[in-house]
Amino acid sequence: MSQPFLYALVGVGLFVLGLYALIIHAHLLRKILAINVMGSGVFLMLVALAGRHPDAPPDPVPHAMVITGIVVAVSATALALILMLKVYAVTGQTALDDEKPN
Amino acid sequence: MSITNPATGKAFRWLVMLLLSAIGGWLAYVMLVLSRSPAGLGDQVAAQLNTTGVGNPVTAVLLNFRGYDTLLEMAVLLIALLGVWSLGGLADYQDTAPGPTLDTLSRVLAPMLIMVAAYLLWVGADAPGGAFQAGSVLGAAGVLLQLAGWRLGDCFSGMLLRVVLISGLGLFILVGAGLLLIGGAFLQYPPALAGGLILLIETAATLTIGATLAALFLGNRPGLGPKKADPEKTEPDHGNQHP
Amino acid sequence: MLHWAFDGLLGTGLLWLAWRALTTPDLFKAIVLFFSFGLLMALAWVRLNAPDVALAEAAIGAGLTGALLLAALARLDTSNQPANPVTGDGESDLVDH
Structure with a gap:
């Protein structure tokens, strides 16, 4: 058990928490929040694995990937939020209807 | 519940x-x-770092070793903005006049944020920082200005805004293509030029990321939203006019 | 010893904030909890020796994402009141189609 491994486990926990919330919640804004939490969990796992050797300096490649990922995540969130507002404007609901797939 | x-x-x-x-x-x-x-790519990055033109390994990976990733990432940002704009037609935020505190704060903070962004961009070559961090600080400045009620003037929200939005991706591709022309591989900088080219690309990327994030926050295509009267979208590098 | 206590506290805090942000009935509270989650994430990046990521997270995860979410929530809330003249004409022609 090392310090990066602890954070990797926290990342696993965040991923699972986010996935659970993504499945359970119907409100689209909550689904977007859940996806963001899942993403944070994945980033945490990546960076924790990058620093798995306590003596060597951390691996910069996962760090760069995570920085790219954070910016992509925020742009995807913005697009998802606009889509949610559009769904709301058209249907008047903040959740997708399971019953009528059309 | x-x-x-x-x-x-x-x-x-x-x-x-x-x-x-x-x-x-x-x-x-x-x-x-x-x-x-066993160890990842850290040793290889460290071994090649002196050929990249920068001293910060993360910047070296982002702009040199994995330049493709950053190039495609700029494309993702642009596509997300195009998606938001093509979905557009949302009502603008209600223009309640900002209180004196927010108004003053935005006037003081926005130039400071722009300075911080420039610092992060410059220092990114050798220390933590770089185009993404600087761009997001610039985007935050844009969001702050929009919250305080500032909107981009008509003269900036047309071609100039679009040039800024596309410059990051465009310059990246131009540099890559130029390297192809002089006989190299795509995005494989000659070590002598690497530092300058990376700084050039990063500067454009910073402006593009900042402008894109601010535009994503507004959500409407400038000048073509449902409310024609509003010249929209703040972009902090040019003179703004108060509504 | 002390750094283990700090890491443990930070990890627990992250998980707890994420859980609260995902289950709080009030959406506004949920988003504010998500803000603080982003700030703690920035701390976690520093602890993991990733200052570059910490800078990006502090600006984006703790600032821009929260601002985007709050803005979307405000637009949801204002469109709940059709009497509002400002959002009214913007939304109505979309609903009619």
Whole structure:
């Protein structure tokens, strides 16, 4: 058990928490929040694995990937939020209807 | 609590929890195995760092070794903005006049944020920082200005804005193509020029990321929203005019 | 010893904030909890020796994402009141189609 491994486990926990919330919640804004939490969990796992050797300096490649990922995540969130507002404007609901797939 | 889907039954919820704990246990096991695997690419990056033109390994990876990733990432930003703009037609935020505190704060903070962004961009070559961090600080400045009621003037929201939005991706591709023309590989900088080229690309990328994030926050295509009267979109590098 | 206590506290805090942000009935509270989650994430990046990621997270995860979410929530809330003249004409022609 090392310090990066602890954070990797926290990342696993965040991923699972986010996935659970993504499945359970119907409100689209909550689904977007859940996806963001899942993403944070994945980033945490990546960076924790990058620093798995306590003596060597951390691996910069996962760090760069995570920085790219954070910016992509925020742009995807913005697009998802606009889509949610559009769904709301058209249907008047903040959740997708399971019953009528059309 | 009624925040969850009412159609979700209790049995289903237990099933989901069971499956998710299986996924969680499996992921934890994978983490354990991976955390014992030998070193990653850190040594190779360190060995090649003096040919990249920058001293910060993360910047070297982002702009040099994995330049493709950053290039495609700029494309993702642009596509997300195009998606938001093509979906547009949302009402603008209500223009309640900002209080004196927010107004003053935005006037003081925005230039400071722009300076911080420039510092982060410059220092990114050798210390933590770089185009992404600087761009997001610039985007934050844009969001702050929009919250305080500033909108980009008409003369800036047309061609100039679009040039800024596309310059990051465009310059990246131009540099890559130029390197192809002089006989190199795509985005494989000659070590003598690498530092300058990376700084050039990063500057354009910073402006593009900042402008894109600010535009994503506004959500409307400038000048073509449902309310024609509003010249929209703030972009902090040019003179703004107060509505 | 002390750094283990700090890491443990930070990890627990992250998980707890994420759980609260995902289950709080009030959406506004959920988003504010998500803000603080982003700030703690920035701390976690510093602890993991990733200052570059910490800078990006502090600006984006703790600032921009929260601002985007709050803005979307405000637009949801204002469109709940059709009497509002400002959002009214913007939304109505979309609903009619």
